[in-house]
Amino acid sequence: MAATSSGATVPQGRKFRMRDLFEDARVIQMLALGFSSGLPLLLVLGTFTLRLAQSQIDIKAIGLFSYVAMPYSLKFLWAPTIDRLDVPFLAKRLGRRRAWMVTTQIATALAMVLMAFSDPTNSLALLGLGAFLVAFCAATQDVVIDGWRIEAAGTDMQGILAATSNLGYRFGLILAGAGALYIAAYGGWTLAYLIMAASMSIGLVAALFAGRYDRKRETVEAAEPPKRASAMDRMRRAVFEPLTELHGRMGNALFAVLLLVALYRMPDFISGVMANPLYIKLGYDLPQIATIVKLVGIWVGIAGGFAGGWAISRFGMFPALVTGAFIAAASHLSMAWLSTGEPELWRLAVTVSIESLCGSFAGIALITYMSSLTTPGYAATQYALFSSLYALPGKLVAGMSGFVVAAYGYPAFFTMTAAVGIPVVALCFAVGRVPERAKASVATASGNPVEAPEISPTGIPAATARAQT
Known part of the structure; x- marks a missing residue:
């Protein structure tokens, strides 16, 4: 109660x-x-x-x-x-x-x-x-x-x-x-x-x-311990103990897990910066972009979130994680296709729908994966680490995206972002089941069952529904 x-x-x-x-x-x-x-x-x-x-x-x-x-x-x-x-x-x-x-x-x-x-x-x-x-x-x-x-x-x-x-x-x-x-x-x-x-x-x-x-x-x-803990002690308990717990539970596999988290959404962060300049260059006007990208795209993205939540509930986290990594990266080929044609609304609608659906599916899979990596008692700090890590590398690299487009053009750029998904899928197969193995060992040692993350009505882990922003 x-x-x-x-x-x-x-x-x-x-x-x-x-x-x-x-x-x-x-x-x-x-x-x-x-x-x-x-x-x-x-x-x-x-x-x-x-x-x-x-x-x-x-x-x-x-x-x-x-x-x-x-x-x-x-x-x-x-x-x-x-x-x-x-x-x-x-x-x-x-x-x-x-x-x-x-x-x-x-x-x-x-x-x-x-x-x-x-x-x-x-x-x-x-x-x-x-x-x-x-x-x-x-x-x-x-x-x-x-x-x-x-x-x-x-x-x-x-x-x-x-x-x-x-x-x-x-x-x-x-x-x-x-x-x-x-x-x-x-x-x-x-x-x-x-x-x-x-x-x-x-x-x-x-x-x-x-x-x-x-x-x-x-x-x-x-x-806190008697006599007032020092600033270093408070820092150690607040920051280092959660990280030490992660390494103790996962071992050296933690480094591969962190790499997977860092790379999983990188294609989306890199390509997202250049999507709007592409629409303007092709000749789409603001009302068209508003209708297709900002309205249709948002609602298709919500559907993708529901699809991701359903897939996790029906098939489990690992299959959804692998599927999300593949389709999110592959969907950028639709942007390459859009950049080679005429500015027709149906082409924009197809591209935006594919991107939004696949990207939201992958986002739900990653949030669930990151949630499953945490341990009660350290969840806030551990999740803050993962949620910051998944966005930071992609945003750092995204700043250079304009130079790539200027040198090679939009079709080559979006093809490159899709190719980033290849090592991501490989990492999913390598460490995608680490949370299941780690928490299973914790449950065996403690004798207590470990529950999967609760999925909210939107298909998002309940405690982290807003973290994908």
Whole structure:
């Protein structure tokens, strides 16, 4: 049994009920907070690269500008600070979590305003600074919202809140993708970014009305050794012990596992930066891109997520992991095919559908795999390591993608990204079953069964539904 915020007890792991949407305010609040998490992402990635491409910015520069989104991959570096420091003035009135949410949401909106009034042709550096500030503030907001979600509910509600958050996140992506492009097509980029900045008020209102769930620091300090542990001791327990536990459980296979995590989505991260410039070069206009890529693509991606969750439940994690690695990389050949033809809408729809379906399937498989690698007690730190690692190498390499396109052209570039999938599939066969073997040995030694990750209604592991961003 688990306690709810009202003090009642409910069975752990209970299924989602439609009346939860109306009876529990946390569900609606999580929907709005998920929206404010998803909204900024495309404004510094896909929508941002479209704005640059439409302004005739050099393809090499567009590739380099993908680095402004690096805070999303490095947020684990300053995440511990969020639990240690209070926002002056606001923390006493709103609580630590809510104060940080309000602060980061306002800061994100102000950075969007800076982007709105920065012209790529005349103020490219200022626009890049605005994009970096949006990414930094939004990534920090994600850390705070994750912390609020975990502390706001017991295990009985985590699946529901994670699924609801993911739904809100998708709504944010749709507005920042299709919505921003439609507005830009008819009202200009300044208006589009100003409306996006105003839309952050949805999350702001949710943060102000959200419950005050802050774990007391005294409980953390009480768990520390007597006489106050040194900073080095706290660092060792917080960082090194989870890593030592991973190596002790997996042995040297851990290094191959980390390599697999780092490479699994690399083809998607590399090719994604050049997709929007390709659409502009072929002659597709903003309303067409908004409809096919940002609307159809999002919903096909949701279907791909459901397909991935179903495949994991039906066939197991390992077959889904191998399948996802193969189809996600192979789907980039459709981009190579698109780049060699005329700008026909049916060709764009086919390509985007293939890419979105396969990419989302692979994303669910990887999230489930990473979740299965963690151990209770160390799950947060271990998962933070994996979720940062899976995005970081791809984003580092993606910055050079413009130089490859400039030298070899789009067809060769997307063929190269598809070829990256060959060693990834080989690694899947080599270490894809490591979590099963490692946890089986732990279960045998302890005499306790080890459960597979819970799959939420969206097909995503319940505790990590939003991590694929």
